[in-house]
Amino acid sequence: MQTNQILAxxxxxLLVLGLIAFxxxxxKAAKVRASGTAMYAQPDQYAWFSVLSTAGPAIAVGAVGAFVMLLLGAEIPTLYLLAASLVVGCAGLVMGINLVRPDFHARKAIERVIxxxxxxxxxxxxFTTFGILxxxxxxxxxxFQMQNFWDFITGTTWNPGASFLEAAGRAEEGASAAQFGSxxxxxxxxxxxLIAMLVAIPVGLLSAIYMAEYAPRRVRTLAKPVLEVLAGIPTVVYGFFAAITVAPIIVDVSGVFGLDASFNNALxxxxxxxxMIIPFISSLSDDVINSVPDSMRQGSLALGMTQGETIRDVVVPAALPGIISASLLAVSRALGETMIVVMxxxxxxxxxxxxxxDMTTVTVRIVAALAGDQEFASAETLSAFALGLVLFIVTLSLNLVSVIMIRRFREKYRINNL
Structure with a gap:
């Protein structure tokens, strides 16, 4: 019998056992209740607890067995593993039925499981974060056993091209010629x-303020979904747009001012x-601004402030922690972008x-290193993991800084409104 047939x-x-348990x-619960005995839960709650006591242990045993087989390399016949899971499920069914009694809190047991x-x-x-790390x-x-860590962090030349000599039996020559300055x-x-954020933050924040504070309901209903469509466009399409349309315009405009611009440029x-990341800032900032209590706006207007002053001095400071979070999400999205930069x-x-x-980014070099024809143990391929580790640390540092900033703004705003 094939594995998929055994799983089916x-x-x-297990489905049949669950129905029987239910x-x-x-x-049994209805029978006990019909006898006039007070019970701590409804019959359906006892029924669902019986299902959980049947399916839960069976699935847990199967998951543990699969974990042992996949990660620890143990050889467990699939038929035996699933049979043991069903045996455990039958034992759970018997236990669940036995627990259907007046003094058992089935509702609390279900809540604990949930x-x-x-x-x-x-x-x-x-756990996923730790697994990635x-x-x-x-x-x-x-x-870093092959290359010096300090040279990697402070080096100004990235030239791993000579690392291919290692595969040709000339490892020492290749190692001396290769340079991995990041x-x-x-x-x-x-x-x-930085260029992306200089575009996205002002446009995204101002559009969020307009849609939340000024736009009529009909305009908001139409404009917000259209703006959010930008987030669903594939990045390769943005890459075509940048390479075919935006880059030539930048070259022409630079020529007008007497500047020499490459068709492959960072701008x-x-x-x-x-x-591309305007919707991340605009949509989240819009939701945060709308969550500011309307009583704060009314109080500001009652004190004689204009609507613009209210937005600047009351609404935006109150929504600032959420705006910072939205900006951080956009920064993380920009740091990980690859296709637009390549194209x-x-x-x-x-x-x-x-x-x-022209210039390139860390993620582009990671893709180039892992997608090349170098062997996995070569310095060029392993450099992708070193770059990924440093980029992970940089992103984590940005997250920590943003958390500190958000807490300070929240404390400042809370103190000012006591």
Whole structure:
């Protein structure tokens, strides 16, 4: 019997057991209740508890067995594992039916199970973060055994092209010729991200203020969905727009002012990336501004302030923590963008402060390193994990700074309104 057939048989059997547990539990609870005995829960609640006591242990045993097989490499026959799960499910069914009695709080038991699942869902993101970090750190340490950490952090030249000599048996020559200075990559990343935020934050915030404070209901109903459509456009389409439309315009405008601009420049992807992340700031800021109590606006207007002064001195400060969170989300989105940079800015690591020249970002080099023809143990491939680790630390630092800023603004605003 094939594995998919065994899984289908397991799911069908478990469904039948669940139905049996439900009807038996409800029938027993209804019988006890009909006898005049006071019970702590309704018959349906006892029935659902019987289902949980049947399916929960069976699924847990199957999940643990799959975890042991996949991650620890243990060999457990699928048929035996699922059979053991069904045996545990039958035992849970018997236990659930036996617990259908007047002094058992089935409702509280179900609430505890729900609380457990909700806590598990909340922990998934935490465990995922640690899993990502562990998967990066191991390979990054292998890279730093080949290359000096300080040179990687402070080096101004990224030239891993000679690392291919390692595969040809000339590892020492390749290691001496290769240079892994990450400063040009992070400089390009921050340059393009800064340009994007200079476009996205003013436009997104001002559009959110207009839709929340000035726009009629009909205009808001139409404008907000249209603006949010920008978030659903594929990034490769934005890349075409940046490379074919925006970059030539920048070259022509720069020529008018006597400036020399490359068709692969950092300004084009920065502008287009800013347009792409406008909905992140606009939509979230709009929701935050609308959540400010209307009584604060009315009180400000009653004191003689104009609507513009009310927005500037009351509404925006009250919504500032949410606006900072929206801006941080946009920064994270910009830091991780790849396709627009590849298509409009090129892939050459170039340390320059001129946004009219070509440059690249960390994520582009990560893709280039992992998608190349180098062996996995080579320095060029492992450099992708080192870049990812540093980018992770940078993003984490931005998150911590934003949390501190949000708390300070909240405390300041709370103190001023006591």
């Amino acid at each position: 048989l397991f799911c069908g059997t 009807f038996l539990g409800r029938a 609380r457990f699942f909700l806590a598990g869902a909340a922990l998934i993101s935490i 562990l998967s990066i750190v191991g390979e990054a340490l292998r890279f 400063v040009p990559l992070f400089a390009g990343t921050f340059m393009i991200t 084009a992807p920065g502008i287009v990336m800013g347009i 409009a800015a090129g892939m050459r690591p170039n340390l320059t402060a001129n946004p009219l020249e």
